[in-house]
Amino acid sequence: MSRPVPRPAFLLPLLMLLPLAACGEANMDEQAKARTWDKNAFFPKDMTMRHPVAGTVPRNDPAREVPQPATVTASLLDQGRERYAVFCVPCHGQDGLGVGMIVQRGLAPAGNLASEKVRKESAAEIYGAISNGYRSMFGMAQMIPPADRWAIIAYVRALQASQDVPVASLPEADRAALEATR
DSSP, rough: OOOOOOOTTTHHHHHHHHHHOOOOOOOOGGGSSSOOOOOOSSSSGGGGOOOOTTOOOOOTTTTTTOOOOOOOOHHHHHHHHHHHHHOOOOOOHTTSSSSSHHTTTOOOOOOTTTTTHHHHHHHHHHHHHHHHETEEEEETTTTTTTHHHHHHHHHHHHHHHHTTOGGGGGGGHHHHHHHHHO
């Protein structure tokens, strides 16, 4: 009579875990999907990209032109300050000097919005940088509506005007408050 061969107790759980080793990390970028410019035999002209249905109206079209406001109002500056705090402060900081929280944690340095170079740029150039990106900054056209971009630019101009102001030019109450903080 033959004797049964002893099997280690841990072998069965290991064999049960073996199929899991074949599972890779889920990566949505490597899944089967059609990209905008891919060929696709299912559609006419083998194009994946489709024209919108006739009569479709986009909700937030980043390409839609919105004219630059003719005047800067207090409400425009308030809107710009609020939008700047949401979209710009993480990289550019509250003061616009380019040392926001994300930059402090190792992201590429953000531009100094109070620099002479940015001060000399037209509002349209700054609008283009917000929309399309510039150097390490990615384009924000999909996230920031056109009217908010103009409001941010108005606020950035106010930030620039607030930098390097001589103390002597401040009103007496502001100078006294500044002296009290020293």
